[in-house]
Amino acid sequence: MTREPDEDINNPEIQLAQLPGHTSRSRLERILRRGEFAVTAELNPPDSADPHEVYERGSIFDGWVDGINATDGSGANCHMSSVGICALLTRVGYAPIMQISCRDRNRIAIQGDVLGAAAIGVNNILCLTGDGVQAGDQPGAKPVFDLDCMSLLETIRVMRDEGRFLSGRKITDPPKLFLGAAINPFAPPYEFRALRLKKKIEAGAQFVQSQYCYDIEMLKEYMKPVTDMGLHEKCFILIGAGPLASARAAKWIRSNVPGVHIPDQVIERMEGAEDQKLEGKKICIEIMQQIREIQGISGVHVMAYRQEELVSDIVHESGVLAGRKPWRREPDVGDDALIEAAEKKAEILAAHEDAKVATETV
Numbered sequence: 001m002t003r004e005p006d007e008d009i010n011n012p013e014i015q016l017a018q019l020p021g022h023t024s025r026s027r028l029e030r031i032l033r034r035g036e037f038a039v040t041a042e043l044n045p046p047d048s049a050d051p052h053e054v055y056e057r058g059s060i061f062d063g064w065v066d067g068i069n070a071t072d073g074s075g076a077n078c079h080m081s082s083v084g085i086c087a088l089l090t091r092v093g094y095a096p097i098m099q100i101s102c103r104d105r106n107r108i109a110i111q112g113d114v115l116g117a118a119a120i121g122v123n124n125i126l127c128l129t130g131d132g133v134q135a136g137d138q139p140g141a142k143p144v145f146d147l148d149c150m151s152l153l154e155t156i157r158v159m160r161d162e163g164r165f166l167s168g169r170k171i172t173d174p175p176k177l178f179l180g181a182a183i184n185p186f187a188p189p190y191e192f193r194a195l196r197l198k199k200k201i202e203a204g205a206q207f208v209q210s211q212y213c214y215d216i217e218m219l220k221e222y223m224k225p226v227t228d229m230g231l232h233e234k235c236f237i238l239i240g241a242g243p244l245a246s247a248r249a250a251k252w253i254r255s256n257v258p259g260v261h262i263p264d265q266v267i268e269r270m271e272g273a274e275d276q277k278l279e280g281k282k283i284c285i286e287i288m289q290q291i292r293e294i295q296g297i298s299g300v301h302v303m304a305y306r307q308e309e310l311v312s313d314i315v316h317e318s319g320v321l322a323g324r325k326p327w328r329r330e331p332d333v334g335d336d337a338l339i340e341a342a343e344k345k346a347e348i349l350a351a352h353e354d355a356k357v358a359t360e361t362v
Contacts, residue, residue: 023160023206024178026123027095027327028067032207032236037292037320038299040067040097040209040238041311043089045079054080054088060308061094063328064315067124069209069301072099076136083117090121093329097180098122101130106146107155111165114156118175126180126209127152149181150203157204181205183237185222186215187259194225197235207236209301212253214244214262214283216290223296232296239291242303243310244280247271281310288318 016025022033031038041061046053061068070085086096098117100110114125129149133141147155155166156179163174181200185193197208213219219239226232244250244262247270254262266283273279288300300320304311315321 018176022178024123024176026067026178028097028124028207029178031066031326032298036324037322038066038236038238039064039302039315039320039326040069040299041065041302041304041308042069042071043085044305044308045071045082045085047079049080051088054085055092057308058089058092058094059329061311063326064312064321065302066299066326067095067097069097069099069126072101072128072130073104073136074099074101074131076103076131076133076138076141078136078138083113083122086117086122087120093327095124095327096122097124097126099126099128100152101128102145102147102149102152103130103133103143106144107166110147110152111155111159114159114175114177115171118177123176124178124180125156126182127156127205128182150199153179153181153200153203153205178206179204180207180209182210183208184211184259185239186211186213186218186261190218190222193222194229194231197226197231198229201231201235205235207238207298209238210240211259212240212242212257212303213287213291214260214266216287216294218261219291220294223294227296232298236298237296238299238301239297240301240303241284241288241291242305243277243284243307243314244270245307246276246280250280277307281314284314285318288314288320292318292320 016027016030018025019030022029028038028040041064043054043057043061046057058068068089070082070089071079072082073079082098082100086098089096100113102110105113117125127149129145133139133143156175156177158164158166159171160174160177160179163171165171183193183197183200187193200208223232226237244253244266247267250262250267250270253260254267269283270276270279288302291297291300302311302314304314
């Protein structure tokens with residue numbers, strides 16, 4: 001992988017210039033190729049058609065992250081679509097990472113979504129097989145799984161590099177994309193995980209994001225064969241981190257979220273803390289600092305589910321950016337209208353709540 005200097009990294013334009021050795025105009029790709037430690041985060045998608053909810057959630061990450069993941073029905077639950085969130089984020093200059101799950105769409109729909117996403121300025125795509133429908137709140141839905149993460153990577157790579165659909169039909173203007181995939185160093189069989197990463201790289205993965213890390217020693221064991229095989233030189237590796245809200249939440253995650261390993265000592269530390277939420281934040285910061293020191297790791301992926309307001313503090317206090325300032329949205333003439341609309345909506349909701357309370361009192 002080439003790592004080149006980039007003098008234009010903070011250019012606020014959505015579509016940056018194409019650089020030599022880059023497959024996209026992605027701000028994330030630029031950061032990684034120039035050797036910076038990258039930070040990405042996950043946006044909790046709304047159960048709403050209100051675009052302001054996306055803008056409000058995205059603004060939390062302003063100036064602290066290099067990319068924002070737009071999830072695609074994670075946990076097999078329905079929320080605003082990843083392509084919809086990406087359309088809104090790119091409209092105001094953010095750098096989204098569009099997740100694509102193979103669970104819900106066949107290859108025809110997926111290839112169309114890829115072209116549509118690229119057309120609206122999406123430069124990063126994360127390829128996922130997806131959770132089974134039985135994991136979500138609509139288990140009667142029909143799963144598709146026409147592709148899996150490997151064949152999805154290959155499909156998009158062919159679209160980008162060879163300018164054709166799977167059918168062989170030519171694409172007149174191929175999408176310029178930075179391709180990613182997910183890894184899970186903390187799920188058995190552990191000895192197979194590095195080989196799994198190798199296969200994803202061969203399929204087209206240029207960066208990967210991992211599941212939550214709460215065990216640094218286990219991560220180091222995973223990275224040994226990865227670096228021995230030189231995989232960190234072929235793919236940028238971002239390790240997942242996130243604050244735990246409480247010891248009870250940590251126990252639930254350990255028992256119910258596949259691939260998340262939380263050692264007993266972490267839970268014991270949470271249980272012994274006077275303020276468990278604050279302790280969870282401290283643990284996350286310490287883990288991120290340790291992750292940064294491990295050879296072969298290029299960044300962190302911060303997942304603060306329902307605690308997104310902590311991301312800026314966590315990134316700042318961890319020091320992983322080493323003084324670097326990621327792009328942030330500058331105010332524009334349209335902001336006053338957005339603020340006015342948000343305030344009006346808040347007034348309407350407050351009036352509705354007051355009326356509801358008055359009715360219940362009567």
